[in-house]
Each structure stands twice: as structure tokens, then as C-alpha cells.
């Protein structure tokens with residue numbers, strides 16, 4: 001879908017992209033990097049809107065330097081910043097964008113209605129956009145990127161400004177763009193963790209350089225421990241502590257973890273991490289839970305989180321992860 005070769009972009013005071021070579025296959029790909037890493041610059045070059053200083057890039061087999069217009073016919077773009085005219089309605093705006101992409105009026109109206117419904121805008125689509133919430137504006141920006149039925153969409157920070165619920169809804173919507181319509185997606189974020197449920201592949205850049213490009217499953221491989229969560233009972237008001245004691249006396253190694261299954265050395269969260277010593281470990285846990293009369297909420301192989309890969313001290317990933325901030329790591 002996208003291939004760059006030693007792509008550089010230098011501004012007078014800063015190198016925004018530094019010899020970036022990366023191949024991006026069809027599917028949903030996350031482009032992750034701290035603020036200023038070069039994500040928006042890369043998107044503008046891929047759309048043929050900004051020339052590279054050096055190197056080359058292709059989108060859908062088209063050269064960005066020579067075939068920008070053809071790329072923009074086939075690719076949808078959702079810009080990062082608020083760019084919607086406040087006085088027009090979502091319907092008027094998206095019809096206009098569809099017409100600009102070359103659709104006849106009737107087709108533009110039909111596609112607009114379908115696309116706005118798909119992104120979850122209904123009656124409010126007839127109201128001026130100046131009164132929309134951030135979430136509604138992000139949906140309109142997504143709709144205008146999809147309305148001409150592109151093969152690929154480039155989404156620049158689509159979750160910016162959204163609360164956690166709005167963020168999850170937007171990420172689910174992005175996933176559906178691919179599963180429902182077969183459109184490939186390149187989505188940027190400065191939050192490492194948020195893309196792991198949405199993307200098949202993650203490309204991480206830092207200071208304009210490629211840090212890592214891997215399948216999401218490579219980042220989130222199984223860890224060799226089980227995450228176990230149980231309910232409390234009258235007999236065992238702290239069911240987790242009771243189970244921990246029982247598993248330790250059965251010879252298993254148990255660590256406390258925080259609620260989302262991540263290891264938290266100092267914490268005594270509701271999730272226990274049990275080292276898997278073999279298939280028998282599952283039986284020991286099951287028998288211990290049953291023996292104590294607790295309810296088993298979950299018992300599942302624990303997987304790495306993307307952010308953890310970047311927290312391992314001494315790795316280049318760790319050094320760059322310092323810029324990501326703690327909200328993302330949680």
C-alpha cells in the first residue's frame with residue numbers, strides 16, 4: 001500500500017523525517033510517535049502535498065512526487081486539526097467534498113447519507129457544525145475522508161480531544177472501516193497503547209527515524225504467565241489474597257498485578273499473575289478457586305502490552321518512550 005525509501009524532510013531548523021524506509025501492507029496500521037516525531041509530515045508527503053527533501057515514496061504503487069493528484073483521488077485524508085466551516089451542516093459539507101472528488105450530485109448525496117449514518121451522525125447532520133461536540137466533528141472529518149470510497153485512508157490523530165469513551169468508539173469505527181468496507185487504514189497517534197486493539201501492524205517513529213515496524217501480535221505476544229481474577233465471598237472477603245496464599249502453598253509463583261493484568265510490583269490489585277509451569281498449572285488454579293468457593297472471573301494467558309516493550313530499560317525503545325508520558329502507559 002505504502003512504501004518509503006530513505007525518505008527525508010528537512011525544514012530550516014529541524015529534520016522532520018530522517019531517511020525513513022518502511023513498507024506498509026493492506027490492513028489497519030498504526031503510525032505512532034511522540035508529538036513532533038514526524039507523523040503529519042509523513043502523511044503530507046504521502047498525499048503529494050509536500051515535497052520530500054530526499055528519498056522516495058509510493059502510495060498504491062503511485063509515485064508521490066509525480067502522481068499526487070492520482071493518489072488523492074484514491075486516498076481519503078482526515079486532517080489532525082479542526083478544519084470544519086462552522087456555518088454549514090455536516091450534510092452540506094460532506095456533499096461538497098464528495099462533489100470535489102468528482103461524484104455527480106445524486107451519487108454525492110446518496111454517499112453522504114450512507115457515510116454519515118455509518119459514522120453515527122443522524123438528525124444532527126442537518127445542523128450547522130459550529131455547534132457540534134469534538135466527537136461529532138471528528139466523525140464528520142472521518143466521513144469526508146470516506147465519502148468517495150477510497151482504497152486507503154490516512155487518519156491523523158483521529159482520537160485527539162476525545163474522552164476515553166469517545167476514543168474507544170472512534171477506534172471501533174476505524175476498525176470497521178476496514179472490516180466492513182475493506183478500506184486500508186493508516187492511523188496516527190501519540191498514544192502507544194491505544195492502537196494495539198485496533199491495528200494489525202504498528203510503525204513507531206521517533207525524531208523522524210523508524211524505531212520499529214512490527215505486527216501488533218509481535219508486540220503483544222504471550223508472557224508465560226496467567227492472569228487470574230476471582231470474586232470475594234463472605235468466607236473470604238479478600239478472595240484474591242486467599243487464592244494467592246493457596247496457590248503459593250501449592251508451589252506456584254504468584255505476583256500481584258493491577259486491574260488490567262499488568263504487573264505492578266508494589267500493588268495488590270485484583271488480578272494475580274501466576275507463572276505457568278506446565279498444563280497442570282491451569283488445573284491447580286481451578287482446584288484452588290473451587291476449594292475456596294470463590295467465583296472465577298477470568299483465567300487467561302497474559303499478553304504483553306505495546307507500552308511495556310518500550311519500557312524495558314536499556315533499549316532504544318525505552319529511551320524514546322520517556323517522551324510518551326504516563327497517561328499512555330496506563
Ligand SMILES: Nc1ncnc2c1ncn2[C@@H]1O[C@H](COP(=O)(O)OP(=O)(O)OP(=O)(O)O)[C@@H](O)[C@H]1O
Nearest residue numbers: 011014015016033034035036037038039040041042
Ligand atoms: N512547515 C514546517 N516548518 C518548519 N517546521 C515544521 C513544519 N512542519 C513540521 N515542522 C516540524 O517538524 C517536526 C515534525 O512535525 P510533525 O507535525 O510531522 O510531527 P507529528 O509527529 O505529526 O506531531 P504532532 O502530532 O504534534 O503534529 C516538528 O519538529 C515540527 O515542529
